[in-house]
Amino acid sequence: MHLRKTPPKPPRLRPLAGLAGSLAALAAAVAAALALPACGSSKSSNALTLYNGQHEQTTVLLARDFERRTGIKVQVRSADESTLANQIVQEGSNSPADVFYTENSPALEALGEKGLLAPVQASTLAAVPRRWSGQRGDWVGVSARVSELVYNPSTIKASEVPPSIFRLAEPNFKGKVGYAPSETDFQPLVTSIIKLKGKTTAEAWLLGLKETGRVYPDNETVVAQVNNGQSAIGPINHYYWYRLRQEQGAGGTHSKLAPYEKGDPGDLINVSGAAVLRSSDKQAAAQKLLAYLVSDGGQRVLADSDSYEYPLRPGVPPTRGLPPLASFGPSVLTPAQLGDGHEALELEQKLGLL
Numbered sequence: 001m002h003l004r005k006t007p008p009k010p011p012r013l014r015p016l017a018g019l020a021g022s023l024a025a026l027a028a029a030v031a032a033a034l035a036l037p038a039c040g041s042s043k044s045s046n047a048l049t050l051y052n053g054q055h056e057q058t059t060v061l062l063a064r065d066f067e068r069r070t071g072i073k074v075q076v077r078s079a080d081e082s083t084l085a086n087q088i089v090q091e092g093s094n095s096p097a098d099v100f101y102t103e104n105s106p107a108l109e110a111l112g113e114k115g116l117l118a119p120v121q122a123s124t125l126a127a128v129p130r131r132w133s134g135q136r137g138d139w140v141g142v143s144a145r146v147s148e149l150v151y152n153p154s155t156i157k158a159s160e161v162p163p164s165i166f167r168l169a170e171p172n173f174k175g176k177v178g179y180a181p182s183e184t185d186f187q188p189l190v191t192s193i194i195k196l197k198g199k200t201t202a203e204a205w206l207l208g209l210k211e212t213g214r215v216y217p218d219n220e221t222v223v224a225q226v227n228n229g230q231s232a233i234g235p236i237n238h239y240y241w242y243r244l245r246q247e248q249g250a251g252g253t254h255s256k257l258a259p260y261e262k263g264d265p266g267d268l269i270n271v272s273g274a275a276v277l278r279s280s281d282k283q284a285a286a287q288k289l290l291a292y293l294v295s296d297g298g299q300r301v302l303a304d305s306d307s308y309e310y311p312l313r314p315g316v317p318p319t320r321g322l323p324p325l326a327s328f329g330p331s332v333l334t335p336a337q338l339g340d341g342h343e344a345l346e347l348e349q350k351l352g353l354l
Contacts, residue, residue: 047073048285051088051097053081054272058307059101065301066292072285081107081184088116088277098280099289101142104184105271106191106341108139113340118276121287127294128312132271135336139275142293143302143309145237146328147189147268149258150223155232161258165189165235165266169208177213178222178231181206181353185219185237185270190344192265192333199343206351215353220244227255237270239308242321246306262329268338269331272309 052059056078063074077084077097085107088095100117102108111117117138124140125133132141151161156176162168168177180186193202214231216222222234223244238257245253260266274293276286292298299311303319310318310325318325348354 047075048098048282048289049096050074050076050289051084051100052076052078053084053100053102053107055103055307058302058305058309061305062293062298062301065297066289069292069297070288072288074289085111089114091279093279095277095279097277098282098286099274099276101272101274101293103272104188104341105134105139105141105273105335105338106184106187108134108273108275109335109338110340110342111275112136112138116278118278118280118283118286120276120290124287124291124294127291129314131334132312133273133335134275139273140290140294141271141273141312141335143272143307144269144312144325145185145239145272145309146325147185147260147266147270148236148238148241149233149260149266150226150236150241150255151233151258152226152229152231152255154254155229158256158258161233163261164264165193165260166205166264168233168235169205169212171212173212173233175212175214176232177209178216178225178234179209179213180216180218180222181348182217183219186235187341187344187348188268188270188338189235189266190347191338191341192268194343194347195333195337196265199347202344203347203351206347206353210351210353223255227253229254235266238322242308243306246308259328263332265332267332269325269328271312271335273335 050063059076059078063076067073081102081104084100088097088100088111100108100111112134119137120140125137128141132144133139149161167173190202190206193205216225219236219240222236223240225231226234227244241255241257274290276283276290280286294313296313296316299313299316302309303311303316308319308322310322345354
């Protein structure tokens with residue numbers, strides 16, 4: 001079964017930091033909002049409205065289990081997380097959203113900087129290690145994924161797989177690299193290079209990658225095309241490969257995963273998180289949903305799903321076949337250090353990658 005992240009993605013928008021000066025981005029966000037499936041939610045509804053940028057099938061499983069346990073209905077509206085974040089900014093205090101659940105942390109950080117998120121209950125924050133949640137206490141980490149390289153042993157030997165993300169931009173990799181610059185999973189890699197090595201180095205790396213690489217629309221395509229040999233190697237998060245292996249079976253899986261060396265800018269653990277909107281008039285119920293997402297029950301639903309993400313609650317093991325998250329060691333940067341990602345987006349736009 002192919003696990004979609006969300007319904008078909010609308011065009012990606014400018015970073016939230018640039019919303020005020022971008023009429024085109026605002027128009028695109030409004031158009032995307034109008035295209036979202038109607039869910040019948042409103043401020044007066046008794047159901048919670050969940051704006052969902054995470055994998056749709058897993059989120060629906062979580063929402064239905066939460067409903068069964070609490071009797072609180074959840075209406076899920078799924079779209080690209082950047083579209084939803086921009087929509088929340090435009091809607092302001094009139095937003096129908098009660099909870100925002102994202103695939104990556106930068107969108108949550110951006111909304112937190114604008115004061116649009118409510119404080120998370122202390123008991124909820126305490127359910128997962130503190131480094132995985134927002135440092136202002138306005139969003140909680142729910143699951144994690146590891147940044148790795150997928151490669152095809154028939155086109156590149158294991159001994160030739162580079163230990164550093166910088167090597168992907170070297171001339172000897174020309175024509176071999178597949179990557180998806182529009183993916184929200186890709187932008188933390190750019191941010192990591194900016195934070196650790198500076199914006200000039202990040203720009204040089206992206207320019208080199210434009211020369212060596214083949215652009216794909218998303219990471220599902222990256223892992224598929226590396227698996228079939230069209231590209232030799234590509235940067236992804238680990239779960240794309242595990243889901244491909246589930247779909248293709250052992251006989252159809254011709255690729256492997258390789259980690260970056262410790263301390264490399266590519267050596268990241270990215271976090272999916274959730275927050276309650278400050279504008280919600282259902283604060284108590286919304287806080288219950290956040291608490292559920294990091295509870296033992298909620299984390300086991302996530303672990304048993306086909307998302308292949310790591311639950312962040314200690315004591316809840318990951319799904320079958322995944323090495324322990326602790327085996328990867330501490331991430332080179334925390335979600336708080338990655339921030340809202342606007343510098344990465346601006347740099348990609350400058351270079352014509354978005």
